[in-house]
Amino acid sequence: MLGMRLLPLILLFIAAPALAHGGHGQEPGWTLDPLLTVPLALSLLIYLVGWSRLAKRATTPVRPGLFLSGWAVLTLSLTSPLHEAGERSFTMHMIEHELIMLVATLLLAASSAGGVLAWGLPRPLRQGLGGSWKSPLQSLWRRLTEPVTATIVQGVVMWVWHAPPLFDRALDSFAWHVTQHACFFLSSLLFWWSMIHPRRGSGYGVSAACLFVTSLIGGALGALMSLSSSPWYADYAAMGMTGIGLDPVDDQRLAGLIMWIPGGAFHGIATIILVYKWLRSSEAGHAALPVH
Numbered sequence: 676m677l678g679m680r681l682l683p684l685i686l687l688f689i690a691a692p693a694l695a696h697g698g699h700g701q702e703p704g705w706t707l708d709p710l711l712t713v714p715l716a717l718s719l720l721i722y723l724v725g726w727s728r729l730a731k732r733a734t735t736p737v738r739p740g741l742f743l744s745g746w747a748v749l750t751l752s753l754t755s756p757l758h759e760a761g762e763r764s765f766t767m768h769m770i771e772h773e774l775i776m777l778v779a780t781l782l783l784a785a786s787s788a789g790g791v792l793a794w795g796l797p798r799p800l801r802q803g804l805g806g807s808w809k810s811p812l813q814s815l816w817r818r819l820t821e822p823v824t825a826t827i828v829q830g831v832v833m834w835v836w837h838a839p840p841l842f843d844r845a846l847d848s849f850a851w852h853v854t855q856h857a858c859f860f861l862s863s864l865l866f867w868w869s870m871i872h873p874r875r876g877s878g879y880g881v882s883a884a885c886l887f888v889t890s891l892i893g894g895a896l897g898a899l900m901s902l903s904s905s906p907w908y909a910d911y912a913a914m915g916m917t918g919i920g921l922d923p924v925d926d927q928r929l930a931g932l933i934m935w936i937p938g939g940a941f942h943g944i945a946t947i948i949l950v951y952k953w954l955r956s957s958e959a960g961h962a963a964l965p966v967h
Contacts, residue, residue, distance in 0.1 A: 703759035703918070710853055715750050722746075722788060725795030737791055745782030748774055753856065762846065763918030765911050769930035775856065776833075776863040777941050784867035825862075825869040826885040830892040832862040837896060839907050846910040870949065879953035883946050890942035893934055900931025 722742055729737050752758065752774040761768030793804055818824060835841060836855050845855040866889070870882045906912040906923035917926040 703756035703763070705756060706754050706758045708849065710849070711753050715746070715753070718792075719746055721792055721795035723795070725791040725793065728794045729791060739786075739791075741782050741786035742788045742791070745779045745786060748782065749779035749860070752779060760918055762910075763914070764921070765908065765917070765923075765926050765930040766919055766921070766933065769933045772859060773933060773938055776829075776859050777938065780860060780863035781867045781871075781945075784864055784871055787872075819865050820869040820872070822869045822873065822881045822885045825866045826889055829862040829866040830889065832858050833893065834896060837907075839909070842907070843909050846908065870945070878956060879949045883949040883953060886942050886946040886949060890939045890946070893942070894939045897931045897933070897935030897938060901928045901935055902931070903927065 722739070726737050726739050752771050757767060757771050757774075761771045793801055796804075819828065836845070836858060841851075841855070845852045870886060873879050873882050900907065904924065906927050908927075911917065911923045911926065914923060916922060919926065921929065
């Protein structure tokens, strides 16, 4: 887990020399638009209030490390100079997306922070969570977090938002850019939740298979980018030379390789871990059977 927490800092450190040569005017700065900072700050505040309240009540202590690490990676990805650098280089943009979809959402899903966040809400809102409207939302959540469904949703979101018309629109409009990142975040959060918290009857075996399929889905998209002989996106193509000193074709190829190789390796390692958990749970189940 420590490696996951250090990953964004390592990537920013590696990228710093290239970004310092910025090319397009000035060096990338922080993105502090209220459309981003207010929801991020509010979610952290709600979590900390819930954590404080539960710490006085719960017999099992709340461990906030996973949530705070995921929140930090997400916040750095969206607001640090990496975000603005992504508007000048597809490679930087891809690193930002990978941090959101692979690292931040995995940590947040693993934190199981729903109960803590609920306790962080004002009492009227917290009591309202038990209303009659809760049942349809629970049903929708169960459907969306079914492993196969979550895999399909994330795959569709990934491919649709990397289609040139939508991706170019996100580069040209801050609101569309926020929408793109929200879709990446929500679909990945659903995906990792379904992988980490398997249902009875499906278990880690189905999750492992879905992770393997996801590695193929992302790998295929990354391979198409890296093997393409022309840039896909008009804004990057018009730059002539991107912010990291590469022409648009090589910049896109490097971005595709990042999605293809490290992204595929990340899903591959997660698949191996879940296969191991699946085998262990199967052995435990067989050991629990009565001997005749």
